[in-house]
Amino acid sequence: xxxxxxxxxxQVLKTGQSMTLQCAQDMNHEYMSWYRxxxxxxxxxxxxxxxxxxxDQGEVPNGYxxxxxxxxxxxxxxxxxxxxxxxVYFCASSYGGTSLNIQYFGAGTRLSVL
Amino acid sequence: GExxxxxxxxxxxxxxxxxxxxxxxxxxxxxYFPWYKQELGKRPQLIIDIRSNVGEKKDQRIAVTLNKxxxxxxxxxxxxxxxxxxxxxxxxxxxxxxxxxxxxxxxxTRLTIIP
Numbered sequence: 660x661x662x663x664x665x666x667x668x669x670q671v672l673k674t675g676q677s678m679t680l681q682c683a684q685d686m687n688h689e690y691m692s693w694y695r696x697x698x699x700x701x702x703x704x705x706x707x708x709x710x711x712x713x714x715d716q717g718e719v720p721n722g723y724x725x726x727x728x729x730x731x732x733x734x735x736x737x738x739x740x741x742x743x744x745x746x747v748y749f750c751a752s753s754y755g756g757t758s759l760n761i762q763y764f765g766a767g768t769r770l771s772v773l
Numbered sequence: 774g775e776x777x778x779x780x781x782x783x784x785x786x787x788x789x790x791x792x793x794x795x796x797x798x799x800x801x802x803x804x805y806f807p808w809y810k811q812e813l814g815k816r817p818q819l820i821i822d823i824r825s826n827v828g829e830k831k832d833q834r835i836a837v838t839l840n841k842x843x844x845x846x847x848x849x850x851x852x853x854x855x856x857x858x859x860x861x862x863x864x865x866x867x868x869x870x871x872x873x874x875x876x877x878x879x880x881x882t883r884l885t886i887i888p
Contacts, residue, residue, distance in 0.1 A: 692876070699782070701862055701878040702817065717875060718774070749816065762807075762876065764816040 660685050665750050665765035672740040672772045680735040680768050682750030688763075690753045691733040695719065695746040696767075702749065708733055740772045775800040775867040779879025787887050792853055794882045796863035797845040805866035805874070806839060806846045811881075812859045820861075821848070850884075858886045 666681045684691065692707035694717075704717030708727040722744060724736040733752075737744060750765040776799040786792045798806075807822035823830045823837045823846065830837050834853075839846040850857055863879040 690874075694878075699880060701779075701880040702864075703878070704875060707875065718877075761819050761822075764818070766816050 662686065663750055663752050663763050663765035665748075665768050667768060668766065669769050670771070672737070672770065674740060674742060674772060676740050678737050678740065680737075680748055680750075680770075682733045682735065682765060683731050684733075684750075684752040684763070685731065686752065686754075686763070687730060688752035688754050689730070690755065690762075691727070692717070692751050692762075693723070693725065693733070693735045694749045694751065695744075696749060697746050705735065705748075737770075742772045744770065745772045746770060775803060775865055775875070775877040777863060777865050777877050777879045779863050779882060781882060782880065783883045783885070785885045785887055786853055788853055788855060790853055792848075792850045792857070792884055794848045794861055794863070794884070795845060796847070796865075796879050797843075798865040798877075799844065800865070800867045801841075801844065803865040803867045806837070807864050807866075807876075808837060808848050809862045809864065809878075810859045811862065817862060853886045855886050855888060858884060860884070 663684045689710050693705040694702040696702050703719050706725040708714045714725050748768045751762040753762045779796045804825040809817035810820045811817045821837050823839050834851045836849040860881045860883050862881050864876050866874045
């Protein structure tokens, strides 16, 4: 199993550009989530999904969209990139929700918005 | 929503000494408390977790304690080694309904082990 795979690893955008961060897992996990990590602020939940077709907002959802058409994939879309979205983004998955099983993190995507 | 506070933000200890990191949470409904270790440039990885029906859990040099009344939990690392140097995050899971648990993280503690 590859686990949780994120692409790209690095990305530089200009303000106003859009892009999609990809996340895929091959563990048949129901629960997937996106976090952003900023210095001194820990990991903050952006959006999460408890299964295909079901998504919900986390702590910092503004400026991001998600969809979950399959169990395996959970892409994160930046609609119009802003410098405030410069961050490291982590995707994570678990079998049955955060309180039931371990969350497995991807390697992260380092995004810079100029 | 849930709020998790973590202290200290940085911690330096001599190799072989113990390290303690403390977290408090606000939502009394939280029932799952994991600890993650993140090495420089790497992804967070679970090192130990505890559920609300348990007061203490130990795994070799690492232990976690939970005080539900006071709403705080702590990570204890004994006989520290250089490879323990990393950023450690605590987290709490607040369940709104089955399948809708959200994991709230603390702001992290940078632990440095001094040889």
